[in-house]
Amino acid sequence: MFVISCPYCGEREQSEFKAGGEAHIERPKQPTELSDDEWAEYLFMRKNIKGIQYERWNHAHGCRKWFNMVRDTSNDEIKAVYKMGEKPPSV
Amino acid sequence: MSTNSRLKTSKFIDETSRISFKFNNKTYYGFKGDTLASALLANDVHLVGRSFKYHRPRGIMTAGSEEPNAIVQINDGTAVTEPNVRATEVEIYEGLEASSQNCWPSVNFDIGGINNLLSPLLPAGFYYKTFMWPASFWEKYEYFIRKSAGLGKSPTQPDPDIYEHQYIHCDVLVIGAGISGIMAAKTAAKNGLKTLLVDEKPILGGNTIYKDNEDTSINNQTPSKWISDQINELEKLDNLEIKKRTSVAAYHGYNYLLARENLTDHLPIHERKNKIRQRLLKIRAKKVITSTGALERPLVFNNNDRPGILLASALKRYSDLFGVACGKKNVLFTNNDSAYETALSFINKGIKIEAIIDIRENPNSKLVKKIEENQIKIFKGYTVVDTSGYKRINKVSIMQLSKDGQKVVGNKIEIPCDCLGMSGGWTPAVHLFTQSGGKLSFREEDQVFIPKIYTSKQISLGSCNGDFSLDSIIKNIPGQLKQFFEINSTEFDNLDIESNEDLSKRNIWLLPSDKIFGKTKPFVDYQNDATAKDIKLALREGFRSIEHVKRYTTTGMGTDQGKLGNMHALGIIADTAGVKMGELGTTTFRPPYTPLTFGTIVGRNVGEYFDIFRKTPMHDWHEQNKAEFENVGQWKRAWYYPKNNENMHQAVQRESKAARDSAGILDASTLGKIDIQGTDASEFLNRVYTNAWSKLAIGKCRYGLMLNEDGMVYDDGVTTRLDENHYIMTTTTGGAANVLGKLEDYLQTEWPELDVYLTSVTDHYATASVCGPNSKKILQKIIPDLDLSDDNFPHMSFKNAKIDGVKCRIMRISFTGEHSYEINIPASYGKSLWEKCMEAGKEYNITPYGTETMHLLRAEKGFIIVGQDTDATLTPIDLQMDWIVSKKKYDFIGKRSLYRSDTIKEDRKQLVGLLTDDPNEVLEEGAQIVADANKKPIEMLGHVTSSYYSPNLNKSIALGVVRGGKKMLGQKLIIPMENKNINVTVSDPVFLDKENKRLNA
């Protein structure tokens, strides 16, 4: 079980958090302009990387804030956490 | 019973406190400090069980948690009975009753022993090959297999003991209190670090605590004296906590570990009352030191499993710690010097050694010479080729090994004995290290896997790290600790160590016999009866991966997880397949390291504490009025209120009729309520609901449908505009938390520019829903000064009001199709509101109804229940709810998905009404719907989602989803049941009052 450093609250047990899938997938601003394939790309396609992955987490049983995390999925090492809207750090 | 094998030389046994216990219904005596194993051995009892597959007689093999054979049932027939307990770990107490497992009718005469004679017919994979085909026969085989297999009996009564969980945060966790762990814990604590030291045994000090042979010394003291002084000092340190009888079960990432602390199992039964039996420790440590020691390896030779065959180190522990001589005529069999340590102890205590068989051709350490000087016969370059004795070993046969160790030569020599101690060298206990994600490397010179790459802040110290000699432990550990703790010195920097240990070893994984291989029984996994033959057979049949060989032969799959035999299995695979062990790797070690009780795992979360349950403010009233409850999410909701022995059907029929004929009242407090405020609240609702919200007037209510981005219905509910920038949204009972989470997600991540604040107020309000033609009169009695005329307070509107001075919100909304009001009042007034409604409604026979009646009433009106009539595969169009999807709005969650190629298909499952030809026939929810029951295979068109007998329509009604159902109005379909086909007609899903006249009645 990870120890996750919420950007707002600091270090907390993983059991306080909820994972929210791949990060930096922006909801299209004009969905009606998109073809079925383009919309499906947004809706369904996720990477599921072995290695460095950018992902969304929510401090569900804490401040309820969403934030982003960079995690190496091969050994669960958390490389960085950063607030929504912030630029992803390069690791 | 005489304790005829007890020596009078152990300081660890309290010979003043005699304890009686029973084993297989016979009374024996032991002393305080004994384990069940040591007490049995002291009574000369070696035969304790039968093996799993062949039912061979088995005895105690080890003195620790790695024990594969001596697993017993404790206190059989009582509520606290426990199967599969290792006799080597049970501390005896007055009244203990233990019995053998896996034998019937008794351990001395066991019917299953016939399997031993049949063993040529029970090779590896036997069960897979024989019983899996033909598949239809499995049920017949299973009965017999289950009867003759299985280890122990699970208890049949609820566990009366108390368990608990405890979180521990520490700077340093030290696992194992042998010499390495003691040095580490002391150094950590003395450097100001909050330290926890755990050990699975009741005595600290590992093997060193009884190491008092004169050839070894630390600072000119015997190791046992030195370490007991260290332990005395340790126990006085403030920031150090010591937990004995505590076994680390799991080592997860980020230094999160689970351990089981045993608190009362060693106490007499009467001293356990009201005490916590076991504790699950959830430990988060900044740094972890693993000093779990090493496990002695057995040797793999023909018939190496008889009672009386033990590990040499176990013989030493029994004699030095427990004062028990396991045999009167002992033979030692070894490939390294460890057995000579045992020999030295035996010589010092006057225990007779018949011979030592050493597979090394020329062992010549100082220790070996010393033993030779004591006139002990050592057969060098010899191996045991066979043993005999059914229930106890009585003889070993030995022969000389060839130079290459592949075969035996010369004459067979037979040595009578009653105990054989074997040592195949040592295996570092790296189980926890690998659980943590650590990677091992293979050390060729002595054929061991040792820790190499750590994935968290941890180190392995001592013999679990491959440092097997006291000498190297003492010399290496100070440096390792200094580096790990980033300190300049330790108190152990300049210890004097005197030791003659020699680590030379001749490693032969499978020792040869004079018999042909096929006629031998060299056991690798004792508990699962897997022999070297089984492993070789698996390889011959094409298995290569060690994980596959493991499963096929069941090697390492017992309750001991093959702690003793796994390395031999790997070695035999490597030798046979001609690959290097380092390349083969190990099988995966999985938690728990030793078995855990279910009690420990669940802790206090049993009975009513198994899960949280939520009660509404009116709950007590429902209980007093004999309501039956149903679980909805974590809520306990009133289901129906049976009167005069009514069954559920009768109660629901009565409640449903009363609600439509006069007045009904429902506790709707569990509906999710989200308070929405902010200047962009209207825009936010526009984006999350399918319909338009900007033009909703203040004081009005609107039903909304919420979709996922994939266009599927997610939740629904009524939202009320309380003020210009203030709404209150209701959600389904089960969906409340998820809806709030989803809305927060969009607000924070997609639309951070919106000025909107969401607050869950579900628990803040109690809600009573009063419905029926007389609901208006009842409400008027409660709030006389509120104008309830349709002009002032029409359907789908809201009013602030006061009841006895308490502010409340009243919505005129309806889920039943009746004229109805939802009264929301601060939660603490919920019960008095309810009672007030009941009192006011008395003259109108106001009838409390539960969720079942609510479901029936809304089904009459064709209102969906999200999660019952929908299952995340239905769009609003599929539900025939096109009216709620705004055509004008540019975007809302899920809009784009409503015209994907897949969602516009005409043959999607769509919601329809179903009327049975026989109006008294009520369909089963979940039943399949077909058009043609004769054409095979029958094509399934859909299923029934809701079904009731309607007392207001006097007929059966149902909702269902049917492929292309929208176009099937009036069409006949079939519900095929086990014994009959039921004919139905597709109808409009609204069965009652399609014109909504009743809403304003």
Ligand SMILES: [Zn+2]
């Ligand atoms: Zn937080």
